Amino acid sequence: MKEKEFISIIKDALNSDYIGDDCAYLKDLGIVVSQDSLVEDVHFKRNLITPFQLGYKSIMVNISDICASGGECVYLTVSLSLPENVDSNFVKDFYKGANKACGQNIKIVGGDITGSGKIFISICAIGKTAGRNISSRANAQVGQKIIVSGVHGSSSAGLRLLPNGNAKLIKSHLEPKAQIEFASKISKTVKEKYAMMDTSDGLMDALSTIANESKVMLDIDFDKIPYDKEIVQFKDWKDLVLFGGEDYQIVATVPQDYDSGIVIGYVKEGLGVNLSGQYFSKEDVEKKLFNHFGGAQ
Amino acid sequence: MKEKEFISIIKDALNSDYIGDDCAYLKDLGIVVSQDSLVEDVHFKRNLITPFQLGYKSIMVNISDICASGGECVYLTVSLSLPENVDSNFVKDFYKGANKACGQNIKIVGGDITGSGKIFISICAIGKTAGRNISSRANAQVGQKIIVSGVHGSSSAGLRLLPNGNAKLIKSHLEPKAQIEFASKISKTVKEKYAMMDTSDGLMDALSTIANESKVMLDIDFDKIPYDKEIVQFKDWKDLVLFGGEDYQIVATVPQDYDSGIVIGYVKEGLGVNLSGQYFSKEDVEKKLFNHFGGAQ
Numbered sequence: 001m002k003e004k005e006f007i008s009i010i011k012d013a014l015n016s017d018y019i020g021d022d023c024a025y026l027k028d029l030g031i032v033v034s035q036d037s038l039v040e041d042v043h044f045k046r047n048l049i050t051p052f053q054l055g056y057k058s059i060m061v062n063i064s065d066i067c068a069s070g071g072e073c074v075y076l077t078v079s080l081s082l083p084e085n086v087d088s089n090f091v092k093d094f095y096k097g098a099n100k101a102c103g104q105n106i107k108i109v110g111g112d113i114t115g116s117g118k119i120f121i122s123i124c125a126i127g128k129t130a131g132r133n134i135s136s137r138a139n140a141q142v143g144q145k146i147i148v149s150g151v152h153g154s155s156s157a158g159l160r161l162l163p164n165g166n167a168k169l170i171k172s173h174l175e176p177k178a179q180i181e182f183a184s185k186i187s188k189t190v191k192e193k194y195a196m197m198d199t200s201d202g203l204m205d206a207l208s209t210i211a212n213e214s215k216v217m218l219d220i221d222f223d224k225i226p227y228d229k230e231i232v233q234f235k236d237w238k239d240l241v242l243f244g245g246e247d248y249q250i251v252a253t254v255p256q257d258y259d260s261g262i263v264i265g266y267v268k269e270g271l272g273v274n275l276s277g278q279y280f281s282k283e284d285v286e287k288k289l290f291n292h293f294g295g296a297q
Numbered sequence: 298m299k300e301k302e303f304i305s306i307i308k309d310a311l312n313s314d315y316i317g318d319d320c321a322y323l324k325d326l327g328i329v330v331s332q333d334s335l336v337e338d339v340h341f342k343r344n345l346i347t348p349f350q351l352g353y354k355s356i357m358v359n360i361s362d363i364c365a366s367g368g369e370c371v372y373l374t375v376s377l378s379l380p381e382n383v384d385s386n387f388v389k390d391f392y393k394g395a396n397k398a399c400g401q402n403i404k405i406v407g408g409d410i411t412g413s414g415k416i417f418i419s420i421c422a423i424g425k426t427a428g429r430n431i432s433s434r435a436n437a438q439v440g441q442k443i444i445v446s447g448v449h450g451s452s453s454a455g456l457r458l459l460p461n462g463n464a465k466l467i468k469s470h471l472e473p474k475a476q477i478e479f480a481s482k483i484s485k486t487v488k489e490k491y492a493m494m495d496t497s498d499g500l501m502d503a504l505s506t507i508a509n510e511s512k513v514m515l516d517i518d519f520d521k522i523p524y525d526k527e528i529v530q531f532k533d534w535k536d537l538v539l540f541g542g543e544d545y546q547i548v549a550t551v552p553q554d555y556d557s558g559i560v561i562g563y564v565k566e567g568l569g570v571n572l573s574g575q576y577f578s579k580e581d582v583e584k585k586l587f588n589h590f591g592g593a594q
């Protein structure tokens with residue numbers, strides 16, 4: 001809750017139209033830009049993730065933000081703050097993981113390195129927008145269908161299983177993959193306004209945000225949401241699917257004739273999320289939200 | 298020392314030509330980008346700087362990096378990590394200071410806010426390069442003169458005086474000003490290759506870095522370096538001028554006929570810094586350097 005309160009203060013303080021989406025779309029420069037941070041003991045625990053995985057995941061999280069805007073991620077800067085007890089092997093492995101996440105097309109071009117009491121990673125990602133239709137969470141149109149790129153709940157299930165358990169679930173938590181092609185295809189082919197987000201803070205958070213920012217009702221059929229059958233080992237697996245977070249899948253509202261993605265519902269007149277008959281206002285979702293403040297994820 | 302060791306590991310890991318300068322010059326996008334972080338109890342102490350000043354200074358430090366590249370800072374993203382005991386007044390005042398530093402022409406367009414044990418601020422700055430000759434620390438040319446934009450040593454003297462003492466010195470530490478016009482004039486009028494840096498890590502660090510990256514000798518006359526007479530209250534005031542850091546002045550190598558700035562020396566054949574007859578190798582300077590690791594500045 002505190003995060004949302006602070007964001008509203010920041011919006012007031014800056015009186016800026018840019019604050020709100022995960023990425024800022026800087027039309028005059030033809031770029032989108034986003035920044036995200038990972039803090040030790042808030043977003044990860046050092047004994048539960050390798051330096052390689054941490055480098056990989058930090059980068060992927062930011063690539064995912066750019067994807068979700070419809071942009072093509074091309075450059076990153078990385079700011080690392082490291083405690084005294086972190087050695088050069090940590091830095092080497094972190095950047096090996098970062099490199100792997102970047103693949104052939106994305107380059108790390110700068111940043112800084114400082115001391116600190118805990119590990120702190122902040123990454124800025126820059127994407128090109130040429131030839132792409134850039135999304136906004138406020139752009140969902142009544143009549144569009146709602147699609148997702150893949151399964152939800154696996155990452156939060158994997159987190160619960162750490163350090164040992166189903167390898168696929170754990171991997172989806174420690175080594176998520178940004179849905180680069182899925183998002184690119186949408187931004188390169190959809191011509192009308194549309195909403196797109198990644199599901200970093202959970203599927204319901206993304207749905208509710210799109211609904212409330214676009215002032216529409218998202219009518220969702222829970223049974224259409226894909227999930228890995230392995231997660232039903234948890235009694236509250238439905239909550240993992242809906243609120244779990246960190247799957248880094250894409251959710252988008254696209255024209256009815258768009259030919260990719262898994263359809264989970266439709267954009268209708270109204271406000272909020274209707275989940276198989278159960279209504280969720282903005283406040284209902286926030287109450288259940290993944291709370292960044294005051295505890296491990 | 299550890300910071301330089303880590304940067305060399307990162308350079309190897311990434312095999313990137315961009316890492317090294319404070320800003321990365323992304324020619325295809327027509328922008329320069331930089332990222333810098335401020336960590337509580339490493340770069341500042343909460344009881345010695347107001348939230349307003351912290352917001353102001355964090356932004357200025359990043360504007361200064363873009364200036365030093367020759368770019369025109371236009372956009373910033375701000376990532377804030379805040380402990381539980383930080384309240385909404387802190388956030389309000391921080392952004393009031395940030396806004397003041399931005400002035401009319403620079404916009405904060407994004408970022409994120411997360412929890413953490415200590416305050417952590419990471420800022421990414423983006424500058425336009427159109428109509429400007431972008432500098433590199435490797436571009437100093439034999440025959441150029443070396444100019445600075447203003448006094449050195451005031452910020453580190455102010456830091457020593459905190460919380461009370463000469464108001465001007467303390468202000469130069471808590472509320473530094475990026476040398477926007479000074480740097481812009483150089484990048485808009487100098488046609489040949491030139492080196493420019495801000496003196497965030499100290500004047501000698503900047504001089505030594507330019508010398509070693511450009512493979513030249515910087516011949517400096519100490520008596521030409523401007524400083525505030527108030528700092529001579531410290532026995533080691535000459536060290537404050539040379540190694541103090543955080544003055545955020547500009548040092549540049551420019552053609553002999555360039556008509557602004559305070560001339561402190563000349564670029565000659567050789568390697569390193571010759572300071573009024575005393576020779577400083579890269580290692581000599583590093584030994585005396587402001588060490589980011591393991592202590593409040």
